[in-house]
Amino acid sequence: MKGNVIVGQSGGPTAVINASLAGVFKTAMERGYSKVYGMCNGIQGFIDEKYVDMADYIKNELDLELLKRTPSAFLGTCRYKLPEIHENKEMYERIFEILEKLEIEVFIYIGGNDSMDTIKKLSDYALLTGATQKFVGCPKTIDNDLAITDHTPGFGSAAKYIATSTKEIIRDALGFSYKKKNVTIMEIMGRNAGWLVGSAALAKQEDCDGPDLIYLPEVPFDIDKFVEKVENLLKEKDVVVACVSEGIKTAEGKYVCEFTSGSDSKDAFGHIQMTGTAAFLANLVHEKLGIKTRAVELSTLQRSAAHLASKIDVDEAFAVGGATVKAADEGSTGVMVVIDRVSDDPYQSATGVYDVHRIANGEKVVPREWINEEGDYVTEEFVDYVHPLIQGHYNPMMVAGLPRHLTMHQKSYKDSKKMINIQ
Amino acid sequence: MKGNVIVGQSGGPTAVINASLAGVFKTAMERGYSKVYGMCNGIQGFIDEKYVDMADYIKNELDLELLKRTPSAFLGTCRYKLPEIHENKEMYERIFEILEKLEIEVFIYIGGNDSMDTIKKLSDYALLTGATQKFVGCPKTIDNDLAITDHTPGFGSAAKYIATSTKEIIRDALGFSYKKKNVTIMEIMGRNAGWLVGSAALAKQEDCDGPDLIYLPEVPFDIDKFVEKVENLLKEKDVVVACVSEGIKTAEGKYVCEFTSGSDSKDAFGHIQMTGTAAFLANLVHEKLGIKTRAVELSTLQRSAAHLASKIDVDEAFAVGGATVKAADEGSTGVMVVIDRVSDDPYQSATGVYDVHRIANGEKVVPREWINEEGDYVTEEFVDYVHPLIQGHYNPMMVAGLPRHLTMHQKSYKDSKKMINIQ
Numbered sequence: 044m045k046g047n048v049i050v051g052q053s054g055g056p057t058a059v060i061n062a063s064l065a066g067v068f069k070t071a072m073e074r075g076y077s078k079v080y081g082m083c084n085g086i087q088g089f090i091d092e093k094y095v096d097m098a099d100y101i102k103n104e105l106d107l108e109l110l111k112r113t114p115s116a117f118l119g120t121c122r123y124k125l126p127e128i129h130e131n132k133e134m135y136e137r138i139f140e141i142l143e144k145l146e147i148e149v150f151i152y153i154g155g156n157d158s159m160d161t162i163k164k165l166s167d168y169a170l171l172t173g174a175t176q177k178f179v180g181c182p183k184t185i186d187n188d189l190a191i192t193d194h195t196p197g198f199g200s201a202a203k204y205i206a207t208s209t210k211e212i213i214r215d216a217l218g219f220s221y222k223k224k225n226v227t228i229m230e231i232m233g234r235n236a237g238w239l240v241g242s243a244a245l246a247k248q249e250d251c252d253g254p255d256l257i258y259l260p261e262v263p264f265d266i267d268k269f270v271e272k273v274e275n276l277l278k279e280k281d282v283v284v285a286c287v288s289e290g291i292k293t294a295e296g297k298y299v300c301e302f303t304s305g306s307d308s309k310d311a312f313g314h315i316q317m318t319g320t321a322a323f324l325a326n327l328v329h330e331k332l333g334i335k336t337r338a339v340e341l342s343t344l345q346r347s348a349a350h351l352a353s354k355i356d357v358d359e360a361f362a363v364g365g366a367t368v369k370a371a372d373e374g375s376t377g378v379m380v381v382i383d384r385v386s387d388d389p390y391q392s393a394t395g396v397y398d399v400h401r402i403a404n405g406e407k408v409v410p411r412e413w414i415n416e417e418g419d420y421v422t423e424e425f426v427d428y429v430h431p432l433i434q435g436h437y438n439p440m441m442v443a444g445l446p447r448h449l450t451m452h453q454k455s456y457k458d459s460k461k462m463i464n465i466q
Numbered sequence: 467m468k469g470n471v472i473v474g475q476s477g478g479p480t481a482v483i484n485a486s487l488a489g490v491f492k493t494a495m496e497r498g499y500s501k502v503y504g505m506c507n508g509i510q511g512f513i514d515e516k517y518v519d520m521a522d523y524i525k526n527e528l529d530l531e532l533l534k535r536t537p538s539a540f541l542g543t544c545r546y547k548l549p550e551i552h553e554n555k556e557m558y559e560r561i562f563e564i565l566e567k568l569e570i571e572v573f574i575y576i577g578g579n580d581s582m583d584t585i586k587k588l589s590d591y592a593l594l595t596g597a598t599q600k601f602v603g604c605p606k607t608i609d610n611d612l613a614i615t616d617h618t619p620g621f622g623s624a625a626k627y628i629a630t631s632t633k634e635i636i637r638d639a640l641g642f643s644y645k646k647k648n649v650t651i652m653e654i655m656g657r658n659a660g661w662l663v664g665s666a667a668l669a670k671q672e673d674c675d676g677p678d679l680i681y682l683p684e685v686p687f688d689i690d691k692f693v694e695k696v697e698n699l700l701k702e703k704d705v706v707v708a709c710v711s712e713g714i715k716t717a718e719g720k721y722v723c724e725f726t727s728g729s730d731s732k733d734a735f736g737h738i739q740m741t742g743t744a745a746f747l748a749n750l751v752h753e754k755l756g757i758k759t760r761a762v763e764l765s766t767l768q769r770s771a772a773h774l775a776s777k778i779d780v781d782e783a784f785a786v787g788g789a790t791v792k793a794a795d796e797g798s799t800g801v802m803v804v805i806d807r808v809s810d811d812p813y814q815s816a817t818g819v820y821d822v823h824r825i826a827n828g829e830k831v832v833p834r835e836w837i838n839e840e841g842d843y844v845t846e847e848f849v850d851y852v853h854p855l856i857q858g859h860y861n862p863m864m865v866a867g868l869p870r871h872l873t874m875h876q877k878s879y880k881d882s883k884k885m886i887n888i889q
Contacts (some may be wrong), residue, residue, distance in 0.1 A: 250870060
């Protein structure tokens, strides 16, 4: 009889992070592990001994399917960096004490760069102390900035949401252009890597010209040149749509969002919280060119809009979840599951495993040669890379007109009918 | 042999405004009219003799279905108010000259309050001069603020998008709440009528508590009381989500968005362009309570997200489009087609016609008794009213991973493959 598995979720959520959780659960059950615990709010909650038995929530295959369609971290997430082992050995002793108590054999952590740091440290500590638990990372981030893996689960669905929204926003803007030019600036997530903003280029199809300009954080942003470009475009066309990453900065290294006020807050990893780039640029264009402008921030929906998830992405997220358990079960530790692109056309992928030491805290940005020379659009190679990842629609399960999610605190039919009576 | 029909689109777009256009085309063809002209950019383009033959674009039933799924005005829209007849008789003479030239028998205008004013004036002028053309209005607005009709096409899909997004945003916010409370302020369209922001209440289901606070423009907004409410809610829970209309104003009549800068631009009808309400309130809550806050503006996607259209809404928009032609064909003029709710449960509706003089320029706001006493939520009656209108999913036709639209300038397959090669 095998022992138990514990799984946690960490960092920013995605539309498919729970599909990986579902994959972990299913494979762990199939491979004969006794229980799958879910740590609440990642390693931070785990240290406080907050965890649940996943079997209390996944009672049948319908629940499993609902979990795959539920955005944001089912178990809750955290942004919590473990100290270095030598800095706080007591914390590691505490963590391994809890692992022993729960008879954990496999520890899976679903997350991005910062989360892989957790897998690295825990597997290092196990190595140092001879502990036998296996620690495996499951890749997840809309930012697609993890090294080694061809791409990360979560990216494809975010790209699909961004491309779809860009198409719909362009169509909206076109309707209003008669004798009145207009400029829309869309702000898209991606602090240092332009994978997400570049995906707006996929809106370019037979029925849509796509955005006119795309600015990735990989290339220094020239504010004056940007205004000049928009001005020139307006000589030829009535509607201009520019997509900018939240993380674009000038050659001097100043974030464009820092030109506005109130952007000085930082998260637990010291990252600046970004917002206001589009608003700043829209105001600037309006002032300089006297054109009607609109700023659109795609907000948290770009990472949580499960209703528009890509089927490829859901399927791969589910597969990598299962592959983490398989890897641990077959003896791997200190590794992350990666996605290898086997073929481009037709698109095929497979999972592999890779030493987490070579992944943690790294950041994969868009290669310069996938951005055009001017630095204001992506190339065909970029589009060909993203294109397979947005394919297929994963139908939400609609209940009473809205997508149904699986949550920890579900109400009964009777209660939900009463619930709205709030007067 | 019957003469021709001309149809135009006016005002803000919706996800289903083209379903009405499709309905006009189909019924006009079936009833034996010779041609259906589409005026480009509404009455403004019509005066400049900008129009197309709809048969050039709708060549088969697939095109018709694509048109039903295309958001924003296929023909382009305008915000153009006709002068009073006595102010500029020449303009009316000009309009009727073009109508004669094109052998128009039926003039259909798809729009909201301001657009119905156009139908009213043109039918009045025809009455004064004995012109025989029929003028019929087709209701359309996400704002749902047209009088007499039970609701307007476009509202149901916007409500579905808002409720779905609210659910996904709440789920996203919940994932992050461990030892770190957070507040999200969602800004939703609706200048004077709270139908859209109230629809966020539909996010309250068995799997979601819904937003905590909903502020409609019908009730004066007390900024201090709002901050106090949020503070009290944070004593009981970690995540607070408040939905506010872009048009909320204080008891003194000052729009909340006016507390921020840069909101002084007005459109052709003298309406203030609104934005920044959520950002202002989020900054305020952050300053006063020291809590992590996020402002989310749902942007133009709430009116153009055809990928999440409600089936009821698409079907009704198509039906009212057809009903306008039927009404004109049977002799009506100076009327607007309305939707009557025949039954609530099961939901059934039917179209009727109503004197446009009693509709134009009116504004139907949310009845005070459908807002709770405190003025910070909607009642069960409100939810019961909206609920049927968001039902059913109208599957987008996905091509290369994204919803396909019908547009005036479609590229060929060969061109579209080249198109991305922009370096």
